Amino acid sequence: MVIVFFAVSILSSIAGSICGIGGGVIIKPVLDATGIMSVSAISFLSGCTVLAMSVVSVYKNVRSKAAKLDLRIATGLAVGAAAGGVIGKTMFQSLKAAVGNEAVVGMTQAIVLIAVTLGTLIYTVFKHRIRTKTYTQIWLCVVIGILLGVMSSFLGIGGGPINLVVLAYFFSMSTKEAALSSLYIIMFSQITSLIQTCATGSVPKVSAAYLAAMVVGGILGGTLGSKVNKKISEEGVNKLFIALMAVIIGINIYNAVKFGMA
Numbered sequence: 001m002v003i004v005f006f007a008v009s010i011l012s013s014i015a016g017s018i019c020g021i022g023g024g025v026i027i028k029p030v031l032d033a034t035g036i037m038s039v040s041a042i043s044f045l046s047g048c049t050v051l052a053m054s055v056v057s058v059y060k061n062v063r064s065k066a067a068k069l070d071l072r073i074a075t076g077l078a079v080g081a082a083a084g085g086v087i088g089k090t091m092f093q094s095l096k097a098a099v100g101n102e103a104v105v106g107m108t109q110a111i112v113l114i115a116v117t118l119g120t121l122i123y124t125v126f127k128h129r130i131r132t133k134t135y136t137q138i139w140l141c142v143v144i145g146i147l148l149g150v151m152s153s154f155l156g157i158g159g160g161p162i163n164l165v166v167l168a169y170f171f172s173m174s175t176k177e178a179a180l181s182s183l184y185i186i187m188f189s190q191i192t193s194l195i196q197t198c199a200t201g202s203v204p205k206v207s208a209a210y211l212a213a214m215v216v217g218g219i220l221g222g223t224l225g226s227k228v229n230k231k232i233s234e235e236g237v238n239k240l241f242i243a244l245m246a247v248i249i250g251i252n253i254y255n256a257v258k259f260g261m262a
Helices: 002-019 024-034 039-064 071-099 102-129 138-155 162-171 175-199 208-231 234-261
Strands: none
Touching: 002 024, 002 039, 002 175, 002 208, 002 234, 024 039, 024 102, 024 138, 024 234, 039 102, 039 175, 039 208, 071 102, 071 138, 071 175, 102 138, 102 162, 102 234, 138 162, 138 175, 162 175, 175 234
């Protein structure tokens, strides 16, 4: 099973690095579908993997200048996302404590992910018809970042496709620019989330072998994904993104049904 976890980690991280979705939006539902471990443990492993991948991807992309990164806007969003990550993690723990049933928590996450992913897919398909905005106010960046952080941390996906829609619509970013900015935001929110998890003593019981395999997969995936990102066209990134969203929706529908019957 360690090999399976590693394979899921590296493949998700490659795709996540290229598209800027982090990889957690793939890792979380895929591992949930296996039913191997608890929802909390999978969320933790997913977050650690995404953190490793995002650090490597941001470093590689900035160094190679594969895409433009507006540090002012991206940092405002990242600071907000870090704060939102704390709120989202608290919401997750509160829901878990309130219902006392991992299956209910998993079903809730799967349903929200279906809605978010479906909305993202629809926007991506029709984005050429949508007039975008170009906001530059830092306070707005922070507020939007908080909302993104809450969503990603609560769902345990690290960032996900919603980042790309927000960056494209509110800041008129190109596909590759949005992907890099998304990874930058994800990096900050996941660092904060991990610190909070450790500080509150809420680290779930996970095998060190699984954790090591997924983090290594995240690092390798981020490295390979960054190399592919330099060579692939904007249209190629869009097609890969749309295909991934369709697959993720299908997996989350399966998970929602599975958890609902548990």
